[in-house]
Amino acid sequence: xxxxxxxxxxxxxxxxxxxxxxxxxxxxxxxxxxxxxxxxxxxxxxxxxxxxxxxxxxxxxxxxxxxxxxxxxxxxxxxxxxxxxxxxxxxxxxxxxxxxxxxxxxxxxxxxxxxx
Amino acid sequence: xxxxxxxxxxxxxxxxxxxxxxxxxxxxxxxxxxxxxxxxxxxxxxxxxxxxxxxxxxxxxxxxxxxxxxxxxxxxxxxxxxxxxxxxxxxxxxxxxxxxxxxxxxxxxxxxxxx
Numbered sequence: 001x002x003x004x005x006x007x008x009x010x011x012x013x014x015x016x017x018x019x020x021x022x023x024x025x026x027x028x029x030x031x032x033x034x035x036x037x038x039x040x041x042x043x044x045x046x047x048x049x050x051x052x053x054x055x056x057x058x059x060x061x062x063x064x065x066x067x068x069x070x071x072x073x074x075x076x077x078x079x080x081x082x083x084x085x086x087x088x089x090x091x092x093x094x095x096x097x098x099x100x101x102x103x104x105x106x107x108x109x110x111x112x113x114x115x116x
Numbered sequence: 117x118x119x120x121x122x123x124x125x126x127x128x129x130x131x132x133x134x135x136x137x138x139x140x141x142x143x144x145x146x147x148x149x150x151x152x153x154x155x156x157x158x159x160x161x162x163x164x165x166x167x168x169x170x171x172x173x174x175x176x177x178x179x180x181x182x183x184x185x186x187x188x189x190x191x192x193x194x195x196x197x198x199x200x201x202x203x204x205x206x207x208x209x210x211x212x213x214x215x216x217x218x219x220x221x222x223x224x225x226x227x228x229x230x231x
Contacts, residue, residue: 104162
């Protein structure tokens with residue numbers, strides 16, 4: 001299994017550009033999520049999905065869109081990039097969103113995004 | 117709202133010193149607790165987890181953590197650190213009844229181990 005994969009690893013955008021960060025998992029996980037990591041802020045949840053066709057907002061959703069058309073893929077779209085979106089983005093997935101084993105998430109390698 | 121506090125932003129130790137990183141959370145119900153580690157330039161990896169049972173849990177690389185429900189704490193410990201333990205450590209909580217599957221992370225503690 002490849003686990004959770006993310007592309008690209010690095011990206012530089014100009015203010016106002018749009019782009020999609022890709023995330024895929026091959027573990028048949030129901031739950032997928034996107035976080036951003038900023039120095040001194042820990043990880044903050046952007047959006048999450050508990051299954052195909054179901055998405056919801058996290059703590060910091062503004063400026064981002066997601067969709068979940070398949071179990072495997074959960075792309076994150078930046079609609080109009082801003083310097084405040086310069087960050088490292090991590091995708092994560094979990095095989096059991098409820099029950100006693102909930103919460104153990106597997107993380108992708110991250111995408112380092114710079115917005116000029 | 118649920119929150120997780122990590123008391124130390126940056127800890128500097130010499131090799132062989134003992135380590136304890138504090139983590140407190142705010143939620144009165146049932147929780148699952150995690151410590152993740154992020155080595156320089158890498159993604160987060162699970163260090164250990166607590167779901168139920170023995171409140172003293174052992175993880176990889178000699179780490180352990182103790183869940184003290186009355187103190188809402190889940191402190192991470194290691195008796196003797198190594199230079200290779202240099203990393204950032206994140207405590208995370210999943211609260212039952214909250215947003216499904218969502219983890220709430222602390223802001224992280226950076227550990228620097230001097231050889």
